[in-house]
Amino acid sequence: MRIDVVTIFPEYLAALELSLIGKARQDGLLDVRVHDLREYTTDRHRTVDDTPYGGGAGMVMKPEPWALALQPLVAEPVAAGPTVRPTLVVPSPAGEVFTQAMAHEFASLGHLVFACGRYEGIDERAIEWAGEHFEVRPVSLGDYVLNGGEVAVLAMVEAVGRLIPGVVGNPESLVEESHADGLLEYPVFTKPSSWRGRDIPEVLLSGNHAKIAQFRRAEQFRRTAVRRPDLLASVDAAGLTATDRAALSEAGFDVVDGLLVRRDPAGS
Ligand code: JEK
Numbered sequence: 001m002r003i004d005v006v007t008i009f010p011e012y013l014a015a016l017e018l019s020l021i022g023k024a025r026q027d028g029l030l031d032v033r034v035h036d037l038r039e040y041t042t043d044r045h046r047t048v049d050d051t052p053y054g055g056g057a058g059m060v061m062k063p064e065p066w067a068l069a070l071q072p073l074v075a076e077p078v079a080a081g082p083t084v085r086p087t088l089v090v091p092s093p094a095g096e097v098f099t100q101a102m103a104h105e106f107a108s109l110g111h112l113v114f115a116c117g118r119y120e121g122i123d124e125r126a127i128e129w130a131g132e133h134f135e136v137r138p139v140s141l142g143d144y145v146l147n148g149g150e151v152a153v154l155a156m157v158e159a160v161g162r163l164i165p166g167v168v169g170n171p172e173s174l175v176e177e178s179h180a181d182g183l184l185e186y187p188v189f190t191k192p193s194s195w196r197g198r199d200i201p202e203v204l205l206s207g208n209h210a211k212i213a214q215f216r217r218a219e220q221f222r223r224t225a226v227r228r229p230d231l232l233a234s235v236d237a238a239g240l241t242a243t244d245r246a247a248l249s250e251a252g253f254d255v256v257d258g259l260l261v262r263r264d265p266a267g268s
Contacts, residue, residue, distance in 0.1 A: 001109070001164055003032045005153055006069045007116035008048055010034045012150040021158060024167040032157070040068035049119050059119040063126035066115065073113050074133040086111035088134035089156065090127060091149030095138035098156060100180075102139070106156070107163035114156070116149035182234050184223045186216035218247035225251035232260045 005013055013034045016022065024030040038046040042064075049059040075083050087109050096102075106112055113134065115122065130136050141152040162168050189200040203215045221244065224231050232248075237255045240248070245255060252263050 001030055001107070001161075002111045003030060003157060004035060004073050004111075004113045005032070005116065005157075006035045006037055006066070006073075006114070007148075007150055007153075008037045008118055009116070009148070009150055010036045013153070015154055016157060020167060021161045024161055024164065027166070029164055029166050030161055035069055037065050037069050040065045042068075052120065057120070061117055061119060061122040061126070063123040063129065066122060066126040067129055070113065070115070070130055070133070084110065085133065085135050086113050088113045088115060088130050088136045089153075090115045090122070090130075090136060090138045091117065091141065091146075091152035091156075092121065092138045093140055093145055095140035097143070098139050098141055098152075098159070100159070100177075103156070103159040103163055106160045112160070114149070114153045116153055118148040181220075182231055183220040184228055184231070186219040186223075214243050217244060218250075221247040221253075222251045225253055229253075229262065235260055 007013065013032075016032055016034075017025070021030065021032075025032055037048055041047055048061055048065050050062050052058070052060045070088070073086065075085070087106065089106070089112060091114070115130075127136060127138070139152070139156070141155055146152060163174070165171075168174055189204060193200050193205065201215065203211050206212065225248065232253060237258050237260055240255065248254070248260065249263075252265075253260050254263055255261075
């Protein structure tokens with residue numbers, strides 16, 4: 001897979017040379033190229049920003065350096081066969097929220113280009129122009145405000161990169177993930193079994209794998225009910241076993257008319 005990143009802070013992307021993604025690059029599974037937007041300016045001061053039309057705080061990225069930087073990345077043939085428009089991912093607080101489903105979608109593509117904005121963002125006409133040459137995807141890392149797109153790109157490249165066959169050493173980890181049931185993960189423990197007066201749950205030493213699976217699933221329900229009750233809305237109540245229901249009930253959720261509902265805390 002080919003990945004291009006355009007940024008005014010190319011050093012920020014140095015982390016992509018480390019760990020799993022760095023190894024995947026060395027192994028030729030990922031071809032990541034980082035481009036300095038300032039190389040595509042034409043004035044003495046290498047200006048990339050200007051004041052916003054209509055007023056307001058801060059500065060806006062000028063469109064022309066973006067067109068000059070992105071143009072050479074259009075339809076660079078990555079393989080034999082029909083030319084496909086590359087996908088241009090534009091990190092933005094106003095984007096669609098990045099999800100694991102999106103990571104899978106991006107991992108299936110041959111060529112991803114990331115446009116890292118700074119300041120108050122990129123002149124909208126540059127994004128419109130890009131739409132004529134790329135499949136444009138404005139994407140947000142989540143509902144909080146960052147100073148630019150670089151941190152979002154690091155997160156997205158890591159999430160996408162690890163889904164490419166051969167990148168993750170142990171593909172079993174990915175298999176387990178694909179079986180993810182929309183619940184949070186169960187807690188994990190390692191040696192020693194007793195640490196600073198804290199013992200691991202006894203069942204994990206029992207060797208009873210059915211019991212262990214049951215314990216872990218109950219922990220998943222408990223955590224999800226407390227930390228991410230929103231996720232329980234998409235759990236198929238019909239597929240829940242009696243032990244699942246017991247775990248959920250303990251966490252304050254009951255199945256009513258085939259739906260998971262929070263028990264009234266007042267208990268009427
Ligand atoms: C790309 C520039 C900084 C900061 C103004 C006013 C309310 C903010 C842009 N999940 C994510 N959060 N933030 C980003 C992100 C931030 C970026 C850029 C991505 C380029 N900035 C910035 C303030 C404002 N807004 C209305 C929100 C705009 C991001 C991602 N991905």
